[in-house]
Amino acid sequence: MTDRTTTWTVPQIWAGRVAILVAFFSLWEQVAARKLIDPILIGRPSGIVTFLWQEIFVTGSLIKDLGWTMLGTILAFLLGSVCGVLVGMVFVTRPTVEALLSPILMALNAMPRIALAPLFLIWFGLGIGSKITIGFSLTFFIVLSSTVAGGRGGNPDHITLARTLGASETQIFRKFILPSAVPVIFNGLRLGLIFALLGVIGGEIIASEHGLGQTLTVLAASFKTSGVFAVILLLALVGVCITWGMTWLENWLLRWR
Amino acid sequence: MNDRAPHSMSVTSGRRGSVALARVSVNFGQLLVVDDVSLGVAPGEFVSIVGPSGCGKTTLLNFAAGLLPSDVIRGSYLVGGAPPVSGNRDIAYMLARDALCPWRTALENAELGAEIRGVPPPERRQRALELLDKVGLKGFEDAYPKALSQGMRQRVALARTFSLDAPILLMDEPFGALDAQTKLQLEDVLLSLWQREQRTVVFVTHDLSEAVSMSDRVVVMSARPGRVVADVRITLGRPRSVRALQKDPAYHELYSHVWTKLEEGLSP
Numbered sequence A: 001m002t003d004r005t006t007t008w009t010v011p012q013i014w015a016g017r018v019a020i021l022v023a024f025f026s027l028w029e030q031v032a033a034r035k036l037i038d039p040i041l042i043g044r045p046s047g048i049v050t051f052l053w054q055e056i057f058v059t060g061s062l063i064k065d066l067g068w069t070m071l072g073t074i075l076a077f078l079l080g081s082v083c084g085v086l087v088g089m090v091f092v093t094r095p096t097v098e099a100l101l102s103p104i105l106m107a108l109n110a111m112p113r114i115a116l117a118p119l120f121l122i123w124f125g126l127g128i129g130s131k132i133t134i135g136f137s138l139t140f141f142i143v144l145s146s147t148v149a150g151g152r153g154g155n156p157d158h159i160t161l162a163r164t165l166g167a168s169e170t171q172i173f174r175k176f177i178l179p180s181a182v183p184v185i186f187n188g189l190r191l192g193l194i195f196a197l198l199g200v201i202g203g204e205i206i207a208s209e210h211g212l213g214q215t216l217t218v219l220a221a222s223f224k225t226s227g228v229f230a231v232i233l234l235l236a237l238v239g240v241c242i243t244w245g246m247t248w249l250e251n252w253l254l255r256w257r
Numbered sequence B: 001m002n003d004r005a006p007h008s009m010s011v012t013s014g015r016r017g018s019v020a021l022a023r024v025s026v027n028f029g030q031l032l033v034v035d036d037v038s039l040g041v042a043p044g045e046f047v048s049i050v051g052p053s054g055c056g057k058t059t060l061l062n063f064a065a066g067l068l069p070s071d072v073i074r075g076s077y078l079v080g081g082a083p084p085v086s087g088n089r090d091i092a093y094m095l096a097r098d099a100l101c102p103w104r105t106a107l108e109n110a111e112l113g114a115e116i117r118g119v120p121p122p123e124r125r126q127r128a129l130e131l132l133d134k135v136g137l138k139g140f141e142d143a144y145p146k147a148l149s150q151g152m153r154q155r156v157a158l159a160r161t162f163s164l165d166a167p168i169l170l171m172d173e174p175f176g177a178l179d180a181q182t183k184l185q186l187e188d189v190l191l192s193l194w195q196r197e198q199r200t201v202v203f204v205t206h207d208l209s210e211a212v213s214m215s216d217r218v219v220v221m222s223a224r225p226g227r228v229v230a231d232v233r234i235t236l237g238r239p240r241s242v243r244a245l246q247k248d249p250a251y252h253e254l255y256s257h258v259w260t261k262l263e264e265g266l267s268p
């Protein structure tokens, strides 16, 4: 046994994981069924399954709310990251603009966004607009700062080479600055997407007509704890999918690394 | 060619592929880096500039490439008969570090220079493929730089430099970071590329053996402020093999001659 990293095969590892989860949920179910802890506090795995079945396949309302949340998240992410990259690139190529605007934007970014949420609700209403605004206000600054960092991190030799070749400013930007910034920008995009989701759900929890955040508050207010856990489970799943998707996209885009 | 001797400076200075410096000085603020350098390089000539680190060798190349601001330079510097400008299509500049783009394959990197200078895609691709073959990278066209060794990366940089049709090549210690064996290999690759096309090469190095084995002339500079202390013609035959020269007594004799000059320059 010189190999100390693992002595289990991959299927064995998976079987082990499943066993742990089964043990955990059985224990939970038993504790709740025997009322060792009040099910109002911890819900019940069987209740979670029933809730998911009912709301996904019978009424379909969970799917509809998931749709609203995802629509808000994607729009907030797209708007926030496009604006973040564009403004960031202007900052990188026009130092005067950056000197002018950077402190103002930093001050804006220092405001706690959730505290601004009620204001966004007054301005943009209970619908998806206010949620997009909250998500946008988080994503934008994250992507902006990563774009500025990425744009600065280029190799000075590239710029020297480009000048001796007679490259135009546009060529220097397109062929050197932008591609070398992509890995750093991508870290910002990954984080920005998570924060877009966070902003949208936060907004929905505060006040909304649709969305998983709104579902969550309604369920919690009526002590449907299993339902709350079901929504949290669904959100965790969405988070995992987002992370997977971004990792896949990153590996493909940055296959040269 | 019988009228070359008396007017050679003025005749060569106007020609495509020539480089001519007359009383060139460079000051960075209070710091005098290059002091009154005069030097002529004929079209097709391979001239090395050697000197201790910090004596202004890179500065001389940057000057030729039009990278220095006009307030730090004095004297007349003619590249192909005209004053230096950045982006001069007569010049291909190879930096000390390979400066490859990690997001481009070897082929795409080799094409980069020609791409920026607006050579049409089929033509520049053809040329880049040819050069990758000549520098010994056939089969690595689609490899990204991360998968290449230091020596292979410098070969790609050589291909990128030679795929420009510039008559003047400026090279700034291109093999400085390589181990001795790889260095000898790449010196021979460079010589074989140059012998085929007879372009002008201004090759900067602090490695004397490299300068003597490859050049037609070796210009020795003093410690900063850099002045020319010797201009030695290397009378070894062509075509040469750098590796074969390592055992040639004539080479060693020239080497020790240039070495003496360099030592004189170090201790004024």
Ligand SMILES: Nc1ncnc2c1ncn2[C@@H]1O[C@H](COP(=O)(O)OP(=O)(O)O)[C@@H](O)[C@H]1O
Pocket (backbone or CB within 6 Å): B028, B033, B051, B052, B053, B054, B055, B056, B057, B058, B059, B060
């Ligand atoms: N742009 C610059 N501004 C100020 N000082 C410089 C600049 N470029 C080079 N120098 C200085 O000029 C001197 C010569 O530099 P360089 O030409 O790179 O020497 P070498 O290539 O011979 O080692 C060094 O002392 C360096 O610090």
Ligand SMILES: [Mg+2]
Pocket (backbone or CB within 6 Å): B057, B058, B059, B172
């Ligand atoms: Mg140098």
